[in-house]
Amino acid sequence: MTSNLCLVCHHNASKTLYPGILKCTECGYVYADMTLTDEELFALYNEAFFTGAEFDDYAGDEVFFRKNFRLRIRELKKFIDPARHKDLLEIGSAYGFFLDEVRSEFDSVQGIDITEAGVRHAREQFHLDVVEGDFLSHDYGAQKFDVVCLWDTIEHVRSPHLYVEKIAHHTEPGALLAITTADIDSVNGRVRGRRWRMIHPPTHLHYFSRETLTRLLESYGFEVVYNHYCGFYRSIGQMAYNVLVLRQQKPRLFRVIQKAGIEKLGLYLNLYDIMFVIARRL
Numbered sequence: 001m002t003s004n005l006c007l008v009c010h011h012n013a014s015k016t017l018y019p020g021i022l023k024c025t026e027c028g029y030v031y032a033d034m035t036l037t038d039e040e041l042f043a044l045y046n047e048a049f050f051t052g053a054e055f056d057d058y059a060g061d062e063v064f065f066r067k068n069f070r071l072r073i074r075e076l077k078k079f080i081d082p083a084r085h086k087d088l089l090e091i092g093s094a095y096g097f098f099l100d101e102v103r104s105e106f107d108s109v110q111g112i113d114i115t116e117a118g119v120r121h122a123r124e125q126f127h128l129d130v131v132e133g134d135f136l137s138h139d140y141g142a143q144k145f146d147v148v149c150l151w152d153t154i155e156h157v158r159s160p161h162l163y164v165e166k167i168a169h170h171t172e173p174g175a176l177l178a179i180t181t182a183d184i185d186s187v188n189g190r191v192r193g194r195r196w197r198m199i200h201p202p203t204h205l206h207y208f209s210r211e212t213l214t215r216l217l218e219s220y221g222f223e224v225v226y227n228h229y230c231g232f233y234r235s236i237g238q239m240a241y242n243v244l245v246l247r248q249q250k251p252r253l254f255r256v257i258q259k260a261g262i263e264k265l266g267l268y269l270n271l272y273d274i275m276f277v278i279a280r281r282l
């Protein structure tokens with residue numbers, strides 16, 4: 001048992017699901033059993049996060065991230081009314097690839113990220129309006145957004161409920177909130193258990209399901225209008241890096257793949273364990 005209140009249902013009732021991972025016995029919300037300071041958390045997201053700690057070569061895989069973002073945009077556009085949805089904010093904008101892909105669809109696109117290297121890249125390469133900082137502490141004044149996106153981001157932040165609360169504050173009814181994150185209740189998540197590739201604290205702190213994410217969004221005035229598993233493109237190099245270097249500690253095998261010259265080939269995968277959720281502000 002822990003004294004932490006569940007951020008989804010506010011009960012104080014959890015059990016250990018896997019070592020270091022807790023599950024609320026009331027609502028089923030799953031989260032890492034750790035309390036990080038801002039300094040400890042932000043230190044995870046330096047340039048090394050994108051160049052070795054989590055990604056082998058994020059910027060070098062730009063073509064694959066852009067393909068993924070075009071898939072997300074295609075779905076998101078089904079809910080976009082160009083007369084209503086004009087200003088977009090991406091939280092966790094990384095190197096700016098999504099904002100650069102989507103900028104022609106909106107009057108304005110803005111981003112925020114805590115990684116200096118990504119923010120610099122987005123500004124210098126794409127001339128994007130991106131802030132370096134933490135969304136929760138950044139002062140947006142009275143600014144309102146029509147679309148807010150968090151791609152593979154909500155699982156990384158310390159307090160997702162405070163993010164959703166602040167997003168609600170900076171949106172008006174009819175605004176859209178788009179999120180991708182892993183589904184711990186997916187078949188793959190259940191079968192793989194503690195060895196599921198998405199279980200890796202301290203960068204992944206939150207393990208939502210359709211049920212717990214919907215409940216969190218509803219408690220701050222959002223209605224889920226779309227929830228599908230989404231596929232993604234990955235380079236063979238990144239997939240091999242995840243498996244061989246990060247999980248199995250076999251860097252020599254990874255170098256064999258690099259030498260074979262196939263690391264920048266891409267594959268499309270849908271493991272039916274990544275949720276793409278679009279919610280509308282009520």
Ligand SMILES: [Zn+2]
Pocket residue numbers: 006007008009010011024025026027028029
């Ligand atoms: Zn709960």
